[in-house]
Amino acid sequence: MKSRDKWGRGEGWARVEELIELGKRSDGSEWNAERREQILQRVLARTEKARERRRLVHAFAAGASTIVVVGLLLRLIGVGWPAQRRQADLVDKIAAQRLAAD
Secondary structure (H helix, E strand, C coil): CHHHHHCCCCCCCCHHHHHHHHHHCCCCCCCHHHHHHHHHHHHHHHHHHHHHHHHHHHHHHHHHHHHHHHHHHHHHCCCCCCHHHHHHHHHHHHHHHHHHHH
């Protein structure tokens, strides 16, 4: 795999390259304006679909990494299950001492 194949050249790119090459070889006279417009619209639609897919993947990755970072920060500052359990144990201990004192 060439390095350029990794960036923006996924599925369907071979067909786009084929159309580009075909356009370069011929003068395009055998295609009428309507046909050329259809080809252009297909290429633009596929390009936009690929961009949208990349945006979705990037948004998902950003959201997932944000959740991981927030979880780690909460764990570092002591907010979370172990800290809550220690607090509950402390409340139980204080309540038991007060009952014993009464």
